[in-house]
Amino acid sequence: MMIRLELFGASRDFSNKDHIDLNLQNKSSVKDLRNEIIDYLKVNFKGNQEFIKVVNSSAFCSEDNQIISDNFKITKEQKIAIIPPIGGG
């Protein structure tokens, strides 16, 4: 199941594109997605600890703009946004 992870804030440094495509097993949870991103960073950025900190402190947002918990089951291919710690204004 392909998940397009949309990048925002500090996570934009994870790729030259505005997204990363990740292959997850069906009915993976957000926690699984988080671990998959960390695996991606281990492979592509030698496990950059600052990047991993960003992932561990981020929330995730579904295609219909809901913040989803770590237990949320991803049941279909979709876009999910990573929401690093915020600081607008």
Next chain:
Amino acid sequence: MLHTKVIDTNIEKILISRAESFISSSKFGASIYFTGTVRDLNNDKIVKGITYDAHNEMVIKSFENIYKDADDKFKIKDKAIFIEHVKGYVNLGEISIIIAVACKHRDQAYLLSKYIIEEIKKKSPIWKKEHYKKDESAWLKGTPILNEKI
């Protein structure tokens, strides 16, 4: 009455005049304009400008929710609220956010203006990348978003 927008600085400018047009009415006796601007120094570093990033749909949703929450909390019936935030590069001294509030009375306007900016800091998915001398830059650390999860 609410107006919200994310302004892409590559396409248009954020303007106080638009806020004035939106909130001006003889029904209201008090108006407050809050603007956030890019400051020259942060954590002992000289700042040249800031790139703002935003999840547009979630930002608009958060502004609408903050407006509804303010309704429930303060029960101020007659009001006009204008919220715009930029996305993209902003130079030193330029505006990043406008919150304009008009109410019947000044205490209501002050209350709403402060409530809105404090809630935006906690709930609106907006990020800052500061730009310094010698082409250095860094994303600011921020705080985890406080929205309810499903």
